[in-house]
Amino acid sequence: MKLYTEEQMAKVWMAGQKYWETSGASITFEELLEHEKPIELPSDEEIDELLERKSSVNLLGFITGVKWMKEQILNQNK
DSSP states (O other): OEEOOHHHHHHHHHHHHHHHHHHSOOOOHHHHHTTSOOEEOOOHHHHHHHHHHOOOHHHHHHHHHHHHHHHHHHTTTO
16 A cells, blocks of 8 residues: 655645646646655554564564554545
């Protein structure tokens, strides 16, 4: 899953406005996002794979936190 910060979204919005004002042409949102580096969350499979390789208490707490954060982000708009 790709996530973008509020700052990145504002930057993309302004870039689109500027592009339209200077060229008179439109550009897609996806084309503008190509220039931004998203925050990449690990997939459930990647988390489970990491858990299988290392089973320390600290890592387990970290993985639990990652899963909780992912759930919070996914349920944010519900």
